[in-house]
Amino acid sequence: MDAILFYVFAAIAVVSAVVVIAQKNPMYSAFALIVTLCSLSVIFGLLGSPFIAVLQVIVYAGAIMVLFLFVLMLLDVKREEDSPARGGRTLRGIALALVTLLVLQAGAVLLRSERGAAASFDASTRRMAEILFSPHFLYAFEATSILILAALVGAVALAKKEL
Amino acid sequence: MSPSPAVQELILAVAKIALVVGALLGLFSLMTWIERRTLAFMQYRLGPNRTGPLGILQPIADGIKLFFKEEVMPAAANKWGFLAAPVVAVTTALLAVAVLPYGPPFTLPGWGVLPEWLRGRTVQIQIASIDVGLLFMFAVTALGVYGIVLAGWSANNKYALLGGLRSSAQMFSYEIALGLSWVGIIMLAGSFQIADIVNAQSGWFWRWNAFVQLPAFVVYMIAATAEVARIPFDLPEAEAELVAGFHTEYSSMRFALLQMAEYINMITVSVLATNLFLGGWHAGVPGLPSEGLLGFVWWGAKVSALLFVFIWLRGTLPRFRYDQLMHIGWKVLIPVAAVWILITATGVALAGR
Numbered sequence: 001m002d003a004i005l006f007y008v009f010a011a012i013a014v015v016s017a018v019v020v021i022a023q024k025n026p027m028y029s030a031f032a033l034i035v036t037l038c039s040l041s042v043i044f045g046l047l048g049s050p051f052i053a054v055l056q057v058i059v060y061a062g063a064i065m066v067l068f069l070f071v072l073m074l075l076d077v078k079r080e081e082d083s084p085a086r087g088g089r090t091l092r093g094i095a096l097a098l099v100t101l102l103v104l105q106a107g108a109v110l111l112r113s114e115r116g117a118a119a120s121f122d123a124s125t126r127r128m129a130e131i132l133f134s135p136h137f138l139y140a141f142e143a144t145s146i147l148i149l150a151a152l153v154g155a156v157a158l159a160k161k162e163l
Numbered sequence: 164m165s166p167s168p169a170v171q172e173l174i175l176a177v178a179k180i181a182l183v184v185g186a187l188l189g190l191f192s193l194m195t196w197i198e199r200r201t202l203a204f205m206q207y208r209l210g211p212n213r214t215g216p217l218g219i220l221q222p223i224a225d226g227i228k229l230f231f232k233e234e235v236m237p238a239a240a241n242k243w244g245f246l247a248a249p250v251v252a253v254t255t256a257l258l259a260v261a262v263l264p265y266g267p268p269f270t271l272p273g274w275g276v277l278p279e280w281l282r283g284r285t286v287q288i289q290i291a292s293i294d295v296g297l298l299f300m301f302a303v304t305a306l307g308v309y310g311i312v313l314a315g316w317s318a319n320n321k322y323a324l325l326g327g328l329r330s331s332a333q334m335f336s337y338e339i340a341l342g343l344s345w346v347g348i349i350m351l352a353g354s355f356q357i358a359d360i361v362n363a364q365s366g367w368f369w370r371w372n373a374f375v376q377l378p379a380f381v382v383y384m385i386a387a388t389a390e391v392a393r394i395p396f397d398l399p400e401a402e403a404e405l406v407a408g409f410h411t412e413y414s415s416m417r418f419a420l421l422q423m424a425e426y427i428n429m430i431t432v433s434v435l436a437t438n439l440f441l442g443g444w445h446a447g448v449p450g451l452p453s454e455g456l457l458g459f460v461w462w463g464a465k466v467s468a469l470l471f472v473f474i475w476l477r478g479t480l481p482r483f484r485y486d487q488l489m490h491i492g493w494k495v496l497i498p499v500a501a502v503w504i505l506i507t508a509t510g511v512a513l514a515g516r
Contacts, residue, residue: 027244027316034309041302054298062305066335069312073328125295125355 002046009046013039021093030068037061051125165280175281179290183260191426192222198474205478232415237319240412244317249413249420252310256427259303262296263434264289264358267444267458289358297355300435301342304390308334310424311399315409326408329485330392330399336492337389337396343500344383347376347507348439357435361443368447373440378503380440382496387432389492391425393473395480398488433469441465 012035019032037060045053132141166174196211196219203210212218236245268287271277293299308331315327349355351372352363364371373380389396400408410421437443442465444458453461483491 027241031309031313038306050293050295051298054295054302057302058298058305062302062338063335066305066308066312066331069309069316070328070331073312073316073324073331 006043006046009039009042012036013043026072027069030065030072033068034061034065037065049124049128051128165278171280175286176290179286179288180261182288183265183290184257186265187257187260187427187430188423190430191423192226194426194430194470195225195422196221197470198477201471201474202478205475226419229415229419234415234417235412237412239319241317241319244313245412246417248310248314248317249417249424250310251313252307252424253420253427255303255307255310256424256431259300259307259431260427260434261290262293262299262357263431264292264361264438264443265434266462267454269455269458287358292356292358295355296357297345297349297360297439300357301338301345304341305335305338307424307428310421311409314413314421318409318412320412322406323409323411326399326405326411329405330409333389333392333396333398333488333492336489337386337496340382340492340496340500341386341390343497343504344379344386345439346500346504347379348372350504350507350511351375357438361438361445364442365445365453366449368442371440371442371445371447373442376440376503376507378499379507380436382500382503383436383440385491386496387436388473388476389488391428391432391473393429394477395483396488397482398485429473430466430470433466433473436469437462437465441469 016032016035016039020029020036023029023032038057041053041056041061044050044056131137165171199221200210200212200218210218211221214220214224236242265288268285270283270285271281273283275282311330311334312327315323315325315330318324348360352360354360354363360372368374392399399405400410405411410418413421444462445453446457446461451457
């Protein structure tokens with residue numbers, strides 16, 4: 001059952017991810033990206049981590065994509081215009097995608113010995129919190145949140161001409 | 164012969180889904196009538212009182228009328244977006260109801276027409292009791308905005324587009340306050356499961372989160388009203404400026420679907436408020452039992468009272484201006500909720516929980 005669901009949602013995720021880059025209408029791309037993110041969330045759920053699954057939807061599909069759509073609706077972009085350099089760009093894009101795939105595969109092969117451990121990893125909310133707030137990760141976690149806050153304040157300072 | 168445990172679970176789950184969705188659809192049509200009648204009385208009118216006794220069959224008449232109305236789609240509309248929007252709106256609205264408990268767990272009678280394996284079994288009307296129930300609610304609420312955005316964008320109408328823009332800005336502004344208002348409750352109950360949160364509020368009624376977490380309750384009620392876009396927060400469909408906002412171009416059953424999504428969302432936030440803040444199915448007085456049928460009575464009374472409050476607000480308050488809406492959301496509700504989280508966290512830490 002889990003395997004069937006995995007393949008169904010993995011297929012949906014891949015197909016909609018292709019739609020994201022193949023579509024010329026940015027609104028369709030944005031909606032396809034939402035579908036991708038939701039399918040990824042289902043896969044996280046199947047891996048036994050409802051917490052990460054739900055966070056995926058809240059943060060990416062819920063918050064970030066709404067902002068994307070908001071901007072797209074304000075700009076009212078009709079259609080991406082074909083530029084003469086398009087063929088070259090496509091080739092470079094495919095090359096970059098292949099390199100990324102190779103790197104990820106290499107990483108997966110190198111880490112294969114630990115895959116058994118990953119499958120039985122307890123990803124419940126309680127366990128997640130214990131790891132995040134353990135002395136090992138606590139400072140990194142808090143520093144990241146301050147970094148994000150600083151980026152936010154910086155963005156506002158740059159965007160606003162006068163405060 | 165009784166079916167295997169897996170099949171039993173499946174039958175039970177399907178029965179619960181049918182019951183909850185059926186009850187919600189029934190309540191939705193009833194609510195439209197109750198709302199029109201109540202508003203009418205508040206405004207010294209009579210409201211729809213001709214169809215059936217007291218006009219109670221009005222929703223059915225409305226349904227038949229909408230069903231036979233002509234479907235109109237603007238020529239320049241984005242076809243797929245226009246068709247998908249009501250479906251997305253209703254789907255997300257119905258997804259959110261899956262993790263809510265409706266009333267207390269109860270024991271089925273050990274006799275009657277029930278099959279052997281169901282007799283004497285303790286069940287609770289809750290479709291999915293998942294570990295991260297409250298967060299799931301939050302995630303689905305966050306997705307709910309897409310139905311409205313899609314409806315506003317695809318109709319190719321400037322009023323619909325403005326309505327869609329307004330509603331996306333409003334919903335993600337108030338979602339933050341809504342989520343923050345739950346944090347204190349989650350800390351007190353130590354669980355994301357809504358049933359656990361309800362059971363943490365047993366005993367006297369002053370132990371309900373509405374009293375223990377009063378600032379959070381106020382923030383929740385304001386943010387929830389904004390999330391379901393009811394007056395005084397119905398800017399997305401402000402009829403004086405935007406015709407009817409995001410559903411300007413919708414007609415017939417698609418209009419009814421968008422309307423249905425709105426009412427279901429309103430019922431959902433009322434049920435959630437009852438469960439999180441008003442002690443759910445607990446009577447609030449230790450002597451009174453909260454199990455079985457009486458639990459449903461307490462629970463139903465609280466939900467009905469909250470639904471009435473939403474109608475009451477609509478009959479009472481004027482609409483906010485857009486800058487006031489943003490001001491309240493970002494500069495009042497979020498700081499209040501954040502400070503309250505700090506206070507609750509300090510309290511929880513000092514109590515050594």
